Amino acid sequence: MKNRFRYQIPTLLILTASLGVTYKLWQHEQHNIAIDQQKSFDFNLREAIGSIEQRMAAYEQVLRGTQGLYAASDVVEREEFQVYINALKLGANYSGIQGVGIIPIVAQAQKEAHIAAMRKQGFPSYAIKPESHQDVYAPVIQFEPSVGRNLLMLGLDHYAVPSRRNAMEQARDSGSPAITGKVTLLVDAKSDAQPGFVMFLPMFKKGTRSDTIAARRANINGWVIATFRMKNLMAGLYSRRVSMADITIYDGVEMTPQTLLYDSQAPDGKLRSIAHKDKKFIEATEYIEVGGRTWTLAIRSLPEFDVLQGKDNSRLIAIAGIGLSLLLTMLSWALLSGRARAMSLAQKMTQELRESEARFRHQAQHDSLTGLPNRALFSDRLGQALAQAKRQHKRLALMFIDLDAFKPINDKLGHHVGDFLLKEVALRMQQHMRASDTVARIGGDEFVVLLPSIEDAQDALVLADIIRNAISEPFEMPDGTILNISSSIGVAVYPEDGLDETQLSRNADSAMYYAKQSGRNTVQAFQAQVTF
Incomplete structure (x- = not known):
């Protein structure tokens, strides 16, 4: 015992x-x-915010272009305005905008003359609606494209709706675009109604001052108006990474069903109650300024997000x-x-x-297929390299590499062929690396390369082109079949293109997507003016 x-x-x-x-x-x-x-989640959140801000900035330019058209002309005929808006191809290039129109200021004393003039222009049933008696009216006199329910906009007095009048006065006083809160568009049928908003941009009398609030109030001549449906605006906005998350947008800082503008996971296009949301693994809330209003963006990861991480x-x-x-x-x-x-x-x-x-x-x-470092190890090495580069005032380079047309090969010939290609690509890249360099696979057919010490950006571009040429060489399969693939490579250099891991990675990724958009099988250095 x-x-x-x-x-x-x-x-x-x-x-x-x-x-x-x-x-x-x-x-x-x-x-x-x-x-x-x-x-990865933080990167996706920043990408989502950036996409919204870029799209709204593009929409603002549509209104500013219309503002410029009227400022540059003594008289803009209806046909000229119609041709201008149709040339923009709103449906193809600016999803979400239902139409763009012009709103003049009509005083009570001018109301009857205004109605008579509009009827004389070919609108015999024109009237300012809703019928009301007020000192000033702000009716829509033209709204393009003038098709379907957009025709109902003609004559709508936006000064008669308090929320819209507030936005119009805000735009007038600031001289900048302003939007309403969450609204249902007046021209929407009840069966097709969805949350939306209206944007206004002021137009001032030609040759007058608009540098002070008093001057802007005295010289206001009208507004450019654009109406938006939120679901259409958000359609196709996000990349595959961001689509792995549930995104909701609220008007203001209160996250309630009454302020809910958009929900990416809404079934059959209808906004679902936020009380029934499932608990997600990671979530965050950010605030963005749009047309003088605050939008709250809440993002929650979905199960697909975890699968994407590896x-x-x-x-x-x-x-x-x-x-x-x-x-x-x-x-x-x-x-x-x-x-x-x-x-x-x-x-x-x-x-x-x-x-x-x-x-x-x-x-x-390490990646189980290629034996290369995985995302976690690469992130650690990149962080150490950045710290050393900052201390020693040196440059380093980061490459994002994506194989062109890899998915069709993988789907058509089988995963065993795709796996063989990935391993051969990894071997070819390693043959051109220094002992201090790191090449890693971060998922699917995406690779990253870290050059911790370079003299200038040209060193990185030369190596990137060597890698691109190596990958474009034919691959002989075990059965003797010859396959050809290519790659798109984006390069970002510290400190010129980013001072931290997140910024440098985002810019290298942006350069890679630009390489793909430029025809593939190319190397692109990051350019600050090119964004996605």
């Missing part, structure tokens, strides 16, 4: 130690996954670690009871456990 108790103590110690090591490895992997997911080795580490711990414990018991033989076997198993732990650690930081 005494000898048995003597064996139990070291056996329990071994079990405790091995389980402790397993827990630490599992915890480390969970930590890396959380960091990687948070970084392989989760934490469960494998836990299962393997527990199994090895139990196996080691049982063997330790047998070895300790076997005296000399047990001591020898225990040393052997301990070594095997260490080697297994080393393999798991390697698997946690």
Whole structure:
């Protein structure tokens, strides 16, 4: 009994130690996954905000172009305005804009003359609606494209609607575009109604001042108006990465069903109640300014987002670690009871456990197919390289590489062919890397390269072109088949193109997409004026 108790103590110690090591490895992997997911989520959030801001800026330019048309002409005929708006091709180039129109100021004393003039222009049933008696009216006199329900806009008095009048006065006083809060467009049928908003841009009398509030109020001549449906505006706005998240937008800072403008996960196009949202893994809230109003953007990750991040080795580490711990414990018991033989076997198993732990650690930081560093390890190396470059005032370069037309090959010829191509591409890139450089696979057919020390941007572009040429060389499959692929490469250089990991990665990614848009099989350096 005494000898048995003597064996139990070291056996329990071994079990405790091995389980402790397993827990630490599992915890480390969970930590890396959380960091990687948070970084990717933050990038997606910034991409979502940037996409909205860029689209709204483009819509603002449509109104400013119309403002400029009237400012540059003594008289703009109806046909000229119609040709100008039709040339913009709103449906194809500016999804979400239902139409653009002109609103003059009509005083009470001018009302009858205004109506008569409009009827004389070919609108015999024209009237200012809704019928009201007020000092000033602001009716729509032209709204293009003049088709379908847009025809109902003619004569609508926006001064008669308090929320719209407030936005018009805000635009007048600021001299800048202003939007209403959440509205249902007056021309929408009840069966097709959806949240929207209206944007106004002031127009001032030609040759007058507009540099002060008083001057703008005195010289206001009318407004350019554009109406928007939120669902149409957001259609096709986001990349595949951002589509892995549930995005909701609210008018103002209150997140309630009454202020809900848009929900990317709404079933059959109808806004669902926020009370029924499922709890998501990661979520964040940001505020953006649009036309003088605050929009609240809430983004929550979906299960597809976790799948996109890559392989989760934490469960494998836990299962393997527990199994090895139990196996080691049982063997330790047998070895300790076997005296000399047990001591020898225990040393052997301990070594095997260490080697297994080393393999798991390697698997946690490397891509299982190509053996290249994964996103987590690459992010760590990039952070260290940036810190060193800042201390030593050196440059470094970051490349984003995407294989062109890889998916059709993978789908048509099978995943085994795609996997073989990915491994061969990885080998070719490694052949051109210095010992200090890092090439990693961050998912699918996307690779990244870190050059931690370069003299100038040209060094990175030269190497990028070498890599592009290497990838474009024919690949011979095991069965003798010859395949050809190419790559699009984006290059960003520290510090010119970014001062931190997020900015540098975003700009390299932007350059890569620009390379694809430029015809593929090209190398593009980041250009600040090119955005996506």
